[in-house]
Amino acid sequence: MTRWFEDIVIDEVFPLGAHTFGKEEIIRFAQLYDPQYFHTDPGLARHSHFGGLVASGWHTVSVGHRKMVDALDAEAGRLRAAGQEPGVSGPSPGVNAMEFKVPVRPGDTVTYELAVTDKRPSNSLPGWGLLFNRLTATNQRGELVYRAEIVGFSKLRDFRMPLKLKLLLALTNLPLIGPLVRRKA
Amino acid sequence: MTNPVTQDRRHFEDLSVGEIITLGHATVTREMIFAFAREFDPLPFHLDEAAAKASLLGGLASSGWQTGALSLRMLVDSFLSKIASCGGLGFENLKWKNPVMAGDTIGGTVTIAALRRSGSHPRWGIVTLDFDIRNQKDKQVLTMRLANLVECREVAA
Numbered sequence: 001m002t003r004w005f006e007d008i009v010i011d012e013v014f015p016l017g018a019h020t021f022g023k024e025e026i027i028r029f030a031q032l033y034d035p036q037y038f039h040t041d042p043g044l045a046r047h048s049h050f051g052g053l054v055a056s057g058w059h060t061v062s063v064g065h066r067k068m069v070d071a072l073d074a075e076a077g078r079l080r081a082a083g084q085e086p087g088v089s090g091p092s093p094g095v096n097a098m099e100f101k102v103p104v105r106p107g108d109t110v111t112y113e114l115a116v117t118d119k120r121p122s123n124s125l126p127g128w129g130l131l132f133n134r135l136t137a138t139n140q141r142g143e144l145v146y147r148a149e150i151v152g153f154s155k156l157r158d159f160r161m162p163l164k165l166k167l168l169l170a171l172t173n174l175p176l177i178g179p180l181v182r183r184k185a
Numbered sequence: 186m187t188n189p190v191t192q193d194r195r196h197f198e199d200l201s202v203g204e205i206i207t208l209g210h211a212t213v214t215r216e217m218i219f220a221f222a223r224e225f226d227p228l229p230f231h232l233d234e235a236a237a238k239a240s241l242l243g244g245l246a247s248s249g250w251q252t253g254a255l256s257l258r259m260l261v262d263s264f265l266s267k268i269a270s271c272g273g274l275g276f277e278n279l280k281w282k283n284p285v286m287a288g289d290t291i292g293g294t295v296t297i298a299a300l301r302r303s304g305s306h307p308r309w310g311i312v313t314l315d316f317d318i319r320n321q322k323d324k325q326v327l328t329m330r331l332a333n334l335v336e337c338r339e340v341a342a
Contacts, residue, residue: 033254
């Protein structure tokens, strides 16, 4: 998120934009990463229960990630233009759940949305918070393509470092004691 | 109605819980990292070596989604293209344990954790697969549990 942890509103929907999947890009992705016949060969795909070529779920998810990166980048630009400092997001530790619902066929347009469903300060990383993101992808008929629960880190704006941690950090910066403290920590 | 593409492949009835699939290997090159990042994850530390050196990871690393996609590719080559697979249902508990750096070679195993018939479709079964993906130093880089549909030979009563 390009907002600070404290400013993130639970369940506020953040539109990420849409992508139309072409036949060639579906086949190209699948040849590299998911070469199953219903993702790579329109002729053979007719024998599958899909009845034709469909995109790899990993492809629709990767495009969803791209949409999120672009939307957050644009939001950061808007905040800077308004004279505000955007929040800082950290790496994602993982994905709790990913459900593929209806397949994506060539020509389908998928619209992506993001919402933070829960947040809490991190226990392991002082100064950071954990975000529980829900990403949904919907096709042009309003059918759910996939739903994901993705975990992310976001920096706390109002973080005051506890005195104990400040002292420890100060000690690690001293030339003689530093290496000893660092080894202990 | 049999599917001519998959009729000679292993079906749901041929799989057993506990079966371990040994994956091949994939070496992740700079060019692969750049190509994936340009299309799906255009963050400076996946696109530029200098930015990558200055980042938390200290060097060029693949997008976590690319690590997952390469893990899937290895499973397709070793398993999904040899069974009567009819697509993925999703996954859970995906964890990016350690970054995959440019030049790393990944591989690992996938274990069949569960097998059950589909409740909604008499010709389908669901195979649950646990991924354990490691780098060349045997350090875990990714784990996840994937659910995939597979055709059954016998229609459920």
